[in-house]
Amino acid sequence: MSTTTTTPSTATGPSTAPVAPRRKVRRPVPWGRIGGWICLVVILLITIFPFYWMLRTALSDNRALALEADSLLPAEFTLDAFRRVFGLTTLEESLAQGGAGGRINFWLYLRNSVIVAASITLGQVLFSAMAAYAFARLRWPGRNAVFALFLSALMVPGIFTAIPNFVLVKELGLLNTFPGLILPTFFMTPFAIFFLRQFFLGVPREVEEAALIDGAGRARVFLRIVLPMTAAPITTLAVLTYITAWNEYFWPLLVGQSDDVRVLTVALGIFRSQTPQGSPDWSGLMAATLVAALPIVLLFVALGRRIVSSIGFSGIK
Template sequence: MTMPTTTTPVPVAEPDVVAETRPPRERVRPTAGRVLAWIGLITVLLVTVFPFYWMLRTSLSTNSALATDPGNLLPAGLTLDAYRRVFGLTSLEENLAQGGAGSALNFWVYLRNSVIVSTAITLGQVFFSAMAAYAFARLRWPGRNVVFAVFLAALMVPGIFTAIPNFVLMKDLGLLNTYAGLVLPTFFMTPFAIFFLRQFFLGIPREIEEAALIDGAGRLRVFLRVILPMASAPITTLAVLTYITAWNEYFWPLLVGQEESVRVLTVALGIFRSQTPFGTPDWSGLMAATLVAALPIVVLFVVLGRRIVNSIGFSGIK
């Protein structure tokens, strides 16, 4: 004979009771300091973004309309002819009819050259700077601190002082108007890159390296398999900063890369601006080319901007 089983009901809290137990959210009251901070932030944002908008507005205008209505905030004579001229989709007659330059802008060739030069400089500089920073941070050798002090002193030397000696060296080596001549002066290392990575390597616990050495790993394997993976954040930050610097470089490519086959975008834009068949530059075409040239860097910084900001203040592993 089975006895009937009884179940005791589980008390369920009423919705209003649950709501009453939650702490009420405190509404942040606007203060004078907070309002001024927001006003200042919005002002700085507008000042920063406005040049990009002005570039876009000018690129969507016609040169004739810009001459008659230069102060209008909206595009004057809305058209995409400037972008068609930049990408080589128009003939010489059409360029002249639209108020453009007398010669075509080989945009894709210059873009290819900028990508090749910037990528090569970034790969070489980040790798060799990481090796040098590891040697300064971990290896013990005579004169280490003296050599590092010399590297830090090099930060105070303007780049214009080394431009002429480097140019003479590239000329003697026969590397003018070559990718190697554009890349070599900044390919191996820079004082800032070494200092930046050394500060991170100093924060890595030595016990991790000692454990790898006890297991039979050599210094090179420890560097490649242990140190570099742990330093992925600052290395990514350094790579992005190096790529942006190499992309925006103008003076050195102007000295070494004068031929069109190795001419980069920054130099090409300067030459494009100097072409004035009608007495004035092709402002709409110039702004269109500048906007398209800056777009890869803007996208790169937007995608990795948060990581860059976080890595600059990160000095090691806690």
């Protein structure tokens, strides 16, 4: 007689046992990042506010500025200040609009500033690049001593060389001429040479040696290999040089007294002092300053990416 043992079958369906709810993990609040963003926004607002105030003054009526001096909005919004700057009004209309009666040949002075700044930038970048390459790659007697002499010139204030340069320009008969404005800073500066030399030292020597073995001369290596590889720092130097030349005031004031060569910074100072009505034309002055700063802002916006990339420059990319 056989006995049959029955084994209970195991359920294969889904388990009906209760599942514990999954606990949510709380992420810590990034207070450091939040604080950093707040500080960044505050610094940005502090930086931008003077430009906004300049725009607010330029869009205000000059007679209403004193009555609404603490208002953040333009006092009686108008574009008359820009019309006065661009020479679209007569003297009578300027006085009726609250202007001081001063005149500024804006387009002539803007042309002069562009000529002077562009010439200085072109010459200084070219000659400084050649000098920096000579200090970085060429071997010649006294190289280190001459470079140390160049670096020591960084500690000499520019005001010390203003009088000797003025006497030299006067003896050459270059007063009230574009060459007189351009020549003192046309060729090179110690900062430009030092700046570019550091980047030229980062260019791999193997690339230059390969070109020299293939028969290329030093001039061709410099123009066809080194300059393209260091385009970012050269662009950075060009922008910095252009901004410095554009904002220069003291030297153009000494040398360029004639209207034919007077630059915009000097013209704005003269426009500020022309107050036949007893009060400066603040709205007109701010409008002219805003338009004068616009080319620099556009230049930086157009070449800002190259300036940033030069910070991380590492030779070959």
